[in-house]
Structure formats: C-alpha cells, structure tokens
Amino acid sequence: MAIDYSGRFDILQACKSLAEKTKNGLIQVEDLDERMIDKELMTSCSEYPNPDLLIRTSGEQRISNFFLWQSAYTELYFPNVLWPDFGEAEYLKALTWYEQRQRRFGLRV
Known part of the structure; x- marks a missing residue:
C-alpha cells in the first residue's frame, strides 16, 4: 500500500538534489547516471530492491504516480477485483x- x-x-526531488550538488561542484x-538518481530517491533508504511485481486492484490499468522510476522493469498485474476483496485466491x-512471465528487463526477444 502506498500512502x-x-x-x-x-x-x-532527486533531480533538484543532483542539480544542487552539480552547482556546488x-x-x-x-558523471550523472541512473545509480545517482536511485540514491537520491526517497525510497533509496529502503533495504528492498525495485519491485518485480506490482498488483493494481480494481481493474484500473494505470499505476497512478506510484514508483514511476522504480517500476521500469516491473511486471504489472491488473485484477478486476477491489482491494477489500483481494484475498489469498486472487494473490x-x-x-x-x-510465474509464467518471461522477464526481459526492457530487451526485445
């Protein structure tokens, strides 16, 4: 859940922080790269890696401003069930x- x-x-905020660091020498x-952006994100303090699977309930097929950077190679699953009804069977x-997905991490196969 994202609150x-x-x-x-x-x-x-990550871009502003990097711009300030660049301005200050x-x-x-x-030298700017993806790793630097990763480190400046609010979620960089997390011990968890980027998500492998994102489940968006309610049948809506959008990620609603959630983990935009971190979800670049995340598999997106959109069940047509509301959050309160998402139980073990749906999970x-x-x-x-x-499990049946072929993860390509942005590559064409």
Missing part, C-alpha cells in the same frame, strides 16, 4: 501469472 507517496515528486554533469492468481 501519501508521489513518484513524480520523488523524481523531482560536488559532482560533474558527465495466488497473481503469482501464477507472474
């Missing part, structure tokens, strides 16, 4: 669906 989290705000523009369906 009071904005992926866009998270990315914006702490880093060089040519097992999601895991079975995920």
Whole structure:
C-alpha cells in the first residue's frame, strides 16, 4: 500500500538534489547516471530492491504516480477485483501469472 507517496515528486526531488550538488561542484554533469538518481530517491533508504511485481486492484490499468522510476522493469498485474476483496485466491492468481512471465528487463526477444 502506498500512502501519501508521489513518484513524480520523488523524481523531482532527486533531480533538484543532483542539480544542487552539480552547482556546488560536488559532482560533474558527465558523471550523472541512473545509480545517482536511485540514491537520491526517497525510497533509496529502503533495504528492498525495485519491485518485480506490482498488483493494481480494481481493474484500473494505470499505476497512478506510484514508483514511476522504480517500476521500469516491473511486471504489472491488473485484477478486476477491489482491494477489500483481494484475498489469498486472487494473490495466488497473481503469482501464477507472474510465474509464467518471461522477464526481459526492457530487451526485445
């Protein structure tokens, strides 16, 4: 569950922080990379890696500003069931669906 989290705000704050560090000479523009952005995100304090599977209940097929950066290679599952009704059976369906996915991490096969 995501409460009071904005992926866009998270990315914006990371960019502002890196811009400030660049302005102050702490880093060089040519040294900027994805790893640096990862470290500046609010979620960088988490011990958990980026999600492998994101389950969005209610049948809505959007991620609603959630983990925009972190979900680049996440598999997205959209069951047509509301959150209060999402129980063990639905969770097992999601895991079975995920198990059958061929993870490509952005590559075409």
